[in-house]
Amino acid sequence: xxxxxxxxxxxxxxxxxxxxxxxxxxxxxxxxxxxxxxxxxxxxxxxxxxxxxxxxxxxxxxxxxxxxxxxxxxxxxxxxxxxxxxxxxxxxxxxxxxxxxxxxxxxxxxxxxxxxxxxxxxxxxxxxxxxxxxxxxxxxxxxxxxxxxxxxxxxxxxxxxxxxxxxxxxxxxxxxxxxxxxxxxxxxxxxxxxxxxxxxxxxxxxxxxxxxxxxxxxxxxxxxxxxxxxxxxxxxxxxxxxxxxxxxxxxxxxxxxxxxxxxxxxxxxxxxxxxxxxxxxxxxxxxxxxxxxxxxxxxxxxxxxxxxxxxxxxxxxxxxxxxxxxxxxxxx
Amino acid sequence: xxxxxxxxxxxxxxxxxxxxxxxxxxxxxxxxxxxxxxxxxxxxxxxxxxxxxxxxxxxxxxxxxxxxxxxxxxxxxxxxxxxxxxxxxxxxxxxxxxxxxxxxxxxxxxxxxxxxxxxxxxxxxxxxxxxxxxxxxxxxxxxxxxxxxxxxxxxxxxxxxxxxxxxxxxxxxxxxxxxxxxxxxxxxxxxxxxxxxxxxxxxxxxxxxxxxxxxxxxxxxxxxxxxxxxxxxxxxxxxxxxxxxxxxxxxxxxxxxxxxxxxxxxxxxxxxxxxxxxxxxxxxxxxxxxxxxxxxxxxxxxxxxxxxxxxxxxxxxxxxxxxxxxxxxxxx
Numbered sequence: 035x036x037x038x039x040x041x042x043x044x045x046x047x048x049x050x051x052x053x054x055x056x057x058x059x060x061x062x063x064x065x066x067x068x069x070x071x072x073x074x075x076x077x078x079x080x081x082x083x084x085x086x087x088x089x090x091x092x093x094x095x096x097x098x099x100x101x102x103x104x105x106x107x108x109x110x111x112x113x114x115x116x117x118x119x120x121x122x123x124x125x126x127x128x129x130x131x132x133x134x135x136x137x138x139x140x141x142x143x144x145x146x147x148x149x150x151x152x153x154x155x156x157x158x159x160x161x162x163x164x165x166x167x168x169x170x171x172x173x174x175x176x177x178x179x180x181x182x183x184x185x186x187x188x189x190x191x192x193x194x195x196x197x198x199x200x201x202x203x204x205x206x207x208x209x210x211x212x213x214x215x216x217x218x219x220x221x222x223x224x225x226x227x228x229x230x231x232x233x234x235x236x237x238x239x240x241x242x243x244x245x246x247x248x249x250x251x252x253x254x255x256x257x258x259x260x261x262x263x264x265x266x267x268x269x270x271x272x273x274x275x276x277x278x279x280x281x282x283x284x285x286x287x288x289x290x291x292x293x294x295x296x297x298x299x300x301x302x303x304x305x306x307x308x309x310x311x312x313x314x315x316x317x318x319x320x321x322x323x324x325x326x327x328x329x330x331x332x333x334x335x336x337x338x339x340x341x342x343x344x345x346x347x348x349x350x351x352x353x354x355x356x357x358x359x360x361x362x363x364x365x366x
Numbered sequence: 367x368x369x370x371x372x373x374x375x376x377x378x379x380x381x382x383x384x385x386x387x388x389x390x391x392x393x394x395x396x397x398x399x400x401x402x403x404x405x406x407x408x409x410x411x412x413x414x415x416x417x418x419x420x421x422x423x424x425x426x427x428x429x430x431x432x433x434x435x436x437x438x439x440x441x442x443x444x445x446x447x448x449x450x451x452x453x454x455x456x457x458x459x460x461x462x463x464x465x466x467x468x469x470x471x472x473x474x475x476x477x478x479x480x481x482x483x484x485x486x487x488x489x490x491x492x493x494x495x496x497x498x499x500x501x502x503x504x505x506x507x508x509x510x511x512x513x514x515x516x517x518x519x520x521x522x523x524x525x526x527x528x529x530x531x532x533x534x535x536x537x538x539x540x541x542x543x544x545x546x547x548x549x550x551x552x553x554x555x556x557x558x559x560x561x562x563x564x565x566x567x568x569x570x571x572x573x574x575x576x577x578x579x580x581x582x583x584x585x586x587x588x589x590x591x592x593x594x595x596x597x598x599x600x601x602x603x604x605x606x607x608x609x610x611x612x613x614x615x616x617x618x619x620x621x622x623x624x625x626x627x628x629x630x631x632x633x634x635x636x637x638x639x640x641x642x643x644x645x646x647x648x649x650x651x652x653x654x655x656x657x658x659x660x661x662x663x664x665x666x667x668x669x670x671x672x673x674x675x676x677x678x679x680x681x682x683x684x685x686x687x688x689x690x691x692x693x694x695x696x697x698x
Contacts, residue, residue, distance in 0.1 A: 039518040211540035
């Protein structure tokens with residue numbers, strides 16, 4: 035992860051205009067890299083907060099080796115347990131606690147808590163904001179991981195194994211043993227839509243809707259195998275300075291392998307829900323076949339109450355419109 | 367895994383000459399595919415033994431759907447708990463309980479037990495034999511996963527994070543989030559050596575040595591980053607009919623993605639052990655730099671007492687020969 039030099043440069047550039055002479059708090063400091071950067075950029079003081087004992091020992095060693103012990107202090111605790119006096123509160127909060135899902139490791143809650151309790155009013159927060167995106171994809175080789183091909187098995191009908199296929203939960207590509215951008219048969223079946231935006235200077239979990247539905251159009255004839263979830267995080271409102279986990283952005287980049295190993299993408303397999311409802315227990319998920327131009331509804335449901343993770347449901351607009359009123363935006 | 371059509375064809379071909387009119391036992395039957403094959407090839411009876419309740423239900427459904435209920439009986443248990451009368455014992459044992467490491471899921475113990483207790487003397491065992499191989503490799507991008515590059519971090523010395531790098535245990539590539547054969551910078555640094563051979567008709571765990579050392583020659587100047595463990599399993603003594611997990615064999619093959627997702631390879635990161643002994647606690651592993659033609663000693667230590675898994679130690683022949691007598695073959 036430290037080898038994601040593009041990420042490191044992003045944080046350096048994001049901090050540079052704001053930390054000189056300021057008090058900085060680094061939430062989830064890990065190896066201490068962001069704290070070291072803040073110190074080198076001229077911060078008056080840096081408070082590095084880290085919950086892992088091993089990482090605290092490592093950060094302490096890194097701070098000593100890089101001669102920043104005078105500026106950086108480490109606290110071994112969860113940031114939500116830390117208490118500070120008024121005069122100790124920070125001007126700048128910096129954190130890299132982003133997960134395979136943007137908020138999956140709790141970054142929004144930790145940042146919101148730190149903003150309220152550990153920082154001065156109006157403190158700068160880095161990164162400034164982020165958004166989570168979804169896109170529909172097709173990939174027969176991806177579908178092979180958890181379903182059976184009809185030509186594989188000497189003519190036997192083994193399709194029932196597909197009934198074990200999980201189309202209800204989001205997985206992480208890095209745990210599946212491949213890089214999404216190296217699948218040779220990946221096809222983008224929809225535009226990429228932004229389904230969540232957070233302002234790390236203002237948002238907290240109450241601002242995230244519990245359910246949201248988006249209208250998408252199939253770009254091609256084919257079978258939709260999965261929804262890919264990736265994110266962008268930025269340091270400026272214009273989003274000119276950002277890091278992303280979109281598969282195409284890591285392909286071929288010198289730091290791409292490190293980012294895919296660290297974050298990758300969220301992936302949820304898709305079935306034709308309206309057909310599946312009518313089928314029996316051991317029937318495999320029905321393939322979600324679409325025609326180019328077909329209107330689809332993608333519903334995102336955020337976890338309750340934390341809203342850090344989410345699940346997708348994909349339906350045909352033609353079916354859902356007619357008989358189902360759940361597909362409305364209950365949030366925002 | 368069912369989509370590994372090459373594996374399926376291997377088992378079909380291996381069973382075809384031996385099962386007609388015979389009693390067959392399928393150890394770890396899973397979805398029931400091998401049992402279905404045996405039945406279709408004319409077996410008199412097939413006993414499918416499977417420990418997972420869900421898989422038993424699935425196999426039962428597959429057997430019913432494929433009209434083989436008269437020939438195949440399923441037992442929901444570990445094969446080591448099954449008891450049979452003399453007249454029920456098998457002529458042929460078939461099993462696909464191979465792991466990322468050939469013996470890693472206990473196949474040798476289960477096959478040896480079934481051979482002795484559940485089969486007639488001299489019963490045919492499929493697969494007939496197998497071998498586990500090792501090769502030294504270099505790959506800077508592989509090394510990036512768990513160590514820090516000097517140019518990544520704005521000039522800070524963060525090398526101490528390397529002290530968390532695990533060079534003592536074998537990992538599975540499929541759990542690391544990439545396919546070994548898609549690493550763009552993979553270099554073979556030694557020949558591939560066979561370090562273990564088993565005859566599934568005869569071997570049991572007592573035949574596996576606890577430690578074995580092999581002499582290898584560096585093929586190039588460079589840094590050795592890891593040892594790759596892959597295997598071959600065959601149905602005939604000449605090894606003309608076999609399945610392998612060598613990375614080059616799955617690259618580009620239609621069934622290659624399925625095999626990499628199912629088995630992949632074992633991988634152990636390498637450090638220069640003789641340098642590391644002299645260094646301090648927080649020093650990262652010393653890179654194992656070699657010159658073309660340099661003589662190396664690769665020691666394999668099998669797990670005690672099961673001998674299903676193993677660890678590697680790589681040393682320079684020049685250092686080890688002089689001062690260390692542990693590097694002898696204690697087995698075989």
